[in-house]
Amino acid sequence: MEIDPGLFQENERTAPSADNRRYAQIGPLDCEAGGRLEEVTIAYETWGKLNAARDNAIVVCHALTGDSHAIGWWSNLIGPGKAIDTDRYFVIGTNSLGGCQGTTGPASPHPDDGRPYASRFPIITLRDMIEVQIRLIDTLGIDCLRAVAGGSMGGMQALQWTVQAPGRVRKAFVTASCAAHSAMQIGFNEAARQAIIRDPKWRGGDYPPDDGPDAGLSVSRMIGHLSFLSEQAFAAKFGRRLQGKDRPDYRLGVEFEVESYLNYQGDKFTRRFDANSFLILTRAIDYLELTSLSASESEYLFVSFSTDWLYPSHQSRHLLQMARDAGCPARHVEIDLPYGHDAFLLDGVQQGAHLNDFLSN
Amino acid sequence: MEIDPGLFQENERTAPSADNRRYAQIGPLDCEAGGRLEEVTIAYETWGKLNAARDNAIVVCHALTGDSHAIGWWSNLIGPGKAIDTDRYFVIGTNSLGGCQGTTGPASPHPDDGRPYASRFPIITLRDMIEVQIRLIDTLGIDCLRAVAGGSMGGMQALQWTVQAPGRVRKAFVTASCAAHSAMQIGFNEAARQAIIRDPKWRGGDYPPDDGPDAGLSVSRMIGHLSFLSEQAFAAKFGRRLQGKDRPDYRLGVEFEVESYLNYQGDKFTRRFDANSFLILTRAIDYLELTSLSASESEYLFVSFSTDWLYPSHQSRHLLQMARDAGCPARHVEIDLPYGHDAFLLDGVQQGAHLNDFLSN
Known part of the structure; x- marks a missing residue:
């Protein structure tokens, strides 16, 4: 496995912020862990056009420190003619609940006094993150997504989508991710x-x-x-x-x-x-512990990378087994690349080919 | 590979301090990097008896945060009837130069004012650490060591012994270690x-x-x-x-x-x-970059562990090749245990058998 130094570009993890970022107010949120947010804003961006049947939308979920500008940090997979083809699909990138790029998070102003929530921000879970994204697609008038896609934390979100909103997600692309963090993670x-x-x-x-x-x-x-x-x-x-x-x-x-x-x-x-x-x-993803996909009605593509020791391949093999146990169509591909966990951001070629095939059929 | 929880004992890395610790004053030290220490103390402990020929001494070098109490942190390998048999060998444990368990280090009093060296402590290298240990065995009247032994940083010290004091080290046991830290280390x-x-x-x-x-x-x-x-x-x-x-x-x-x-x-x-x-x-071990063992006259046993990703086996295979290139008798054993880098402290059975064989012949 040869290393291509050109693949390590700074912009892979730090794409410039969106210039077409929009915001939706999606009301109050009672969090799974007991807290409450009185008014939640979700920041999002879209690329491509929603078709008349409103069935070509793909939600892209970012990794831990990403943002709604998915076409920036996942430029190897999203764009005209790419696997997530903006000429065919209506692609939606959102900033996660709890993040700091436009969606309500600890640095957002508290409605009571305009000062940051900070220590007043409630503990959230993946369920809360996905609830916010579900309300966004409700706002956009989308009933069923063509797909959800994400890597690392984004992959965990994609998994949560499929069990939390069964029937609203046709396909899930889950790369370099897992159903539950191990002790080491x-x-x-x-x-x-x-x-x-x-x-x-x-x-x-x-x-x-x-x-x-x-x-x-x-x-x-x-x-x-x-x-x-x-x-x-x-x-x-x-x-x-x-x-x-x-x-x-x-x-x-x-x-x-x-x-x-x-x-x-x-x-x-x-x-x-x-x-x-x-x-x-990080708290939210540490809490996630999916033990079954039996609620899901989605088809899955799981990808892992041979040198990723943070989200090792055995976690994706376990996901494949969980999907099969749930009766969901699923496949797993392990890609042999030397880049470690970052491969899910760097690899457009192999990951893109599998993803293109998965989304097209 | 089954995990034996009993092997994870707190005392493996935190053995109680020695009650038979001694100190030797070994004079001023001009450091390789240019600094100077006016008066160096080395803390050491010994077990067993030096024989009449004075040729049964083994110096044990500790890992990063260890101390001279080798019989504590390496109780699986050192003691009566163990691989480093205190009934047969005169075993010397020292605290490293730069450490904080009795040998001169940054927390030691500066001779000028009695306050800690702190920021006045010079940058040191492995050469300086071994120079101090060489002076100790001079003080003890030992010309040639039966062996030096160490894991991790201790293994790097053992290697340095063999090239810095050729003819004074018959055998070197180097476990879970390397000739030079990689970028990841x-x-x-x-x-x-x-x-x-x-x-x-x-x-x-x-x-x-x-x-x-x-x-x-x-x-x-x-x-x-x-x-x-x-x-x-x-x-x-x-x-x-x-x-x-x-x-x-x-x-x-x-x-x-x-x-x-x-x-x-x-x-x-x-x-x-x-x-x-x-x-x-940590600075000292990052600087070490042994590219050849051609100065050495020692025989080597290299051990690595299959699940040690901090000092992976390929580094020990590289050491084996370096020893062979230098014409030194050498062998390498990879031990399949699930404990990661800590295996060099935890494994007395397999490591001990190889070490016993190596030292006895």
């Missing part, structure tokens, strides 16, 4: 959460918007990036190269390129993401 | 370092001994523990069990057992380890 999230929670600037969640726990949030992102790549991807991308020098400086500052990369990614993350959103969203 | 260390460095209480390294960067240090330890276990070990040990309850509390505090474990390990670590030592030692 929860563990990686917990270390990242603790980096934030133990930062004194987190202040129990009630930090000023311009003086948040940036130190902790950047470390949480470094932990994330360590889990997104495979060992061989790290080796191919950085090796033991020093950062802009021939000899070490022998100091505690950056010596190796990989250190520069992690610090850069960590710092950049603090400028686009809210620490409380990170806590709320 | 450096990356894990860097995220852990940044958790400390970005903690405002680190204060550029000059923190009061009783008010250090505990938040960052505990997060660094959580990152470490994530890398010590395999996915299957995490699953067997914790699964998705909640911590002392049947239903989630739906709050940001501890919900799952694995979260409790990581927080406990992180907090405990701050009570026994110095943050600057963590920085100095």
Whole structure:
């Protein structure tokens, strides 16, 4: 497996924000865990046209730190002539409930006082996230989706769609994902959460918007990036190269390129993401524990990647078994690529071919 | 591969401190990276008796956060009748230079003013660590070691012994280790370092001994523990069990057992380890880059573990090739156990059998 360095573009995870973002007010939400939001806004974008039968819509769900601009972060799969073909399908990208890119989340103004919800934001679950998306397609006058699609957290959302809204989802594309986080996946999230929670600037969640726990949030992102790549991807991308020098400086500052990369990614993350959103969203996905797909009426395509150790292939094989046990048509493809978990964002070719075939038939 | 929960004992990584610890003053040290220590103390312990020929000594090198009490953290391999048989060998455990368990390190008093070295402690390398150990065996009147042995950082030290003191090391046991950290290994260390460095209480390294960067240090330890276990070990040990309850509390505090474990390990670590030592030692091992063993006159046993993804087996296979290229007798054994990197501490049976055979012949 050769590494193509060109595939590691910054914009894969940080596509510019949408310029056609819209918002829908979808009313109050009683959360599964007991909390309540009095008024929920959902940010979304669409590409392509809804047909007369209103049966060509595809909802795309983003991963942990993504946003509604799916055509940006999933440009390898979405667009004219791509697997999620905007010439054929009406594609809807939304920002998740609890996120920080337009949909109601911890950084949104509380209706009572206009200050951020912050520590007042309720714990949410995947059920709440999907409830908000269901109300959006109700607003758009769509009864049944052609498909839902997502990777990682987005794949978990796609799964939840199929059991929460049976009969409203024909097909589900679930890539680099799982039915329930393992102890190790929860563990990686917990270390990242603790980096934030133990930062004194987190202040129990009630930090000023311009003086948040940036130190902790950047470390949480470094932990994330360590889990997104495979060992061989790290080796191919950085090796033991020093950062802009021939000899070490022998100091505690950056010596190796990989250190520069992690610090850069960590710092950049603090400028686009809210620490409380990170806590709320990782909590939500850690809670998800789908033990059966028997409620589902969907057809599934599960994809996993050979070098993805964060969402390993055995989790997708388990999903395949769950779908078959539920009597749902399903297939699983393991793609042999060296990029680790990030492959679900980077691979348009193999993933795209399987997805195109799945959606077209 | 079945998991034996009994093997995960707390004391494997936190054996009680030695009660027979001794200290040797071994003079000033000019460090490879340019710094200088005016007076170095090395803390050590010994078990067994040095024979009349003075040729039965084995130096045991500890992993990143270990200490001289090798018979504690490596009780599966060291003791009467064990592979490193204290009835036959004179076993020497030392605390590494830069550590915080008696050997000169950043928390030691600076000779000028008695306050901790802290930010004044020089960057050190593996060469400096081994130079200190060489001076100790000089002090003890030992010319040639029967063996050096170590896992992880300890294995890297054992390797360095063989090229730095050729003719003074008959055999080297190197387990779960490597000749040079990969980008991913450096990356894990860097995220852990940044958790400390970005903690405002680190204060550029000059923190009061009783008010250090505990938040960052505990997060660094959580990152470490994530890398010590395999996915299957995490699953067997914790699964998705909640911590002392049947239903989630739906709050940001501890919900799952694995979260409790990581927080406990992180907090405990701050009570026994110095943050600057963590920085100095991880830096040292990241710098090591052995490209040849041609200077060596030792015989090698390399061991790796099938589920150790932090120090994967291919690194030990590479070491085997390096030893053969250097004309040194060498063998490599990959042991199939589910415990991840921690296997080098947990496995006395298989590792012990190979080591016993290696040392006896």
